[in-house]
Structures are given as structure tokens and as C-alpha cells.
Amino acid sequence: MNKFLAVIAMALLSISVFAQEGVPPKAEVFGGYQYTHIGSSTDLGTTGQGFNGWDANATYNFAKFIGMEGDFSGAYTSVSGVSTHIYTYTAGPVVAVELAKIKPFAHVLFGGTDLSGSQSGVSVSWNGFTTMVGGGVDYKLSGPLAFRVAQFDWLYYHYGSKTISGVAVPSFSGSNNVRISTGVVFRF
Numbered sequence: 001m002n003k004f005l006a007v008i009a010m011a012l013l014s015i016s017v018f019a020q021e022g023v024p025p026k027a028e029v030f031g032g033y034q035y036t037h038i039g040s041s042t043d044l045g046t047t048g049q050g051f052n053g054w055d056a057n058a059t060y061n062f063a064k065f066i067g068m069e070g071d072f073s074g075a076y077t078s079v080s081g082v083s084t085h086i087y088t089y090t091a092g093p094v095v096a097v098e099l100a101k102i103k104p105f106a107h108v109l110f111g112g113t114d115l116s117g118s119q120s121g122v123s124v125s126w127n128g129f130t131t132m133v134g135g136g137v138d139y140k141l142s143g144p145l146a147f148r149v150a151q152f153d154w155l156y157y158h159y160g161s162k163t164i165s166g167v168a169v170p171s172f173s174g175s176n177n178v179r180i181s182t183g184v185v186f187r188f
Helices: 002-020
Strands: 027-038 049-061 066-079 082-096 102-119 122-140 145-159 162-164 167-169 172-187
Touching: 027 066, 027 145, 049 082, 049 172, 066 102, 066 172, 082 122, 102 145, 122 172
Parallel strands: none
Antiparallel strands: 027 049, 027 172, 049 066, 066 082, 082 102, 102 122, 122 145, 145 172, 162 167
């Protein structure tokens, strides 16, 4: 009888261990480097431009495969002597699956963007709308640490018309844009 109870207890323990395998953490925080390439704009008559910066996001996983992500980033460059930066703040659903040490994910994020430029003490800022669609792969290291091998996002942006120093600037959009990120993920 004791052997039978021991076998039942071992079976129950192994079921609970098996159930824990592949279960995502409740929360994840990512921080790292990003490269953004803004493609050419026929509206503005510009060619493509590369930006370097940072990317940070937090994800709450409320189910095994589904979570909600908030993403914030800053990218910087100099264009013809004008110090230029782009900030984005977006949120949306993320779908992911835990496969041993790797975790592929996909997300769709919506939010805002701020495009600013300054030269010789004069600064101009422009707020707009952005959408990001993409995904990536995380690699679990040890404990709560993982490495974001790569995250690729397609970016769409739209800025409404604006008057700057008495000059009317028409609205413009861009969809020929990509962002690539890599860094460290803390899983809780």
C-alpha cells in the first residue's frame, strides 16, 4: 500500500512539474539598443536616414500565449547639421510561445511619435501617430535573464499638417521604415 501511495505521489508531483514547463513569466522588461531606418519620403523629397538609440518595453502575460506590451524608444541622428530625434510610445497585444530556451513572439503596437529637430538654438517638434508590426526571438540565459537575439519591426507614421514660423507644412506619412532591436530581458 505504501509503494502504491508513493507512486501516486510521484505521479502527481511530475504532473505539476510538467505543467510548469513552457509557462511564461507574468512580466518581462526589455532594454537595449535599436537601429531605425526611416525610408525615403516622396512627400518631403528626402532619401532614407539611419538613427541609433534605445528601446525599452514591458510586457504583462495574462495567458499562456497572450500578453499586453508597452514600448518606448528614442532614436537620434544628425541630418544636414540638424540634430534630429524620434521618440515613440506604443502599446498593443503580443503573442509568444515558450520553446525550451527560445521564445519567438509577434506584436502589433499602436501609439504616438514625436519628431524633433534643433539647430543653432532653434527647435521644432512635431507629434504624430505610429503603428509597429513585428516580432523577434528571446533566448533564455539563466534565472530571470534572457537575451533578445533580435526584434524586427515595420513602422508606419503619420504627421498632420503644421505651421512653423508662418510656413505651412503639409501632412506626411511614411511606411518604408524598419526598426531592429537587441538587448537584455528581465523575466519575473
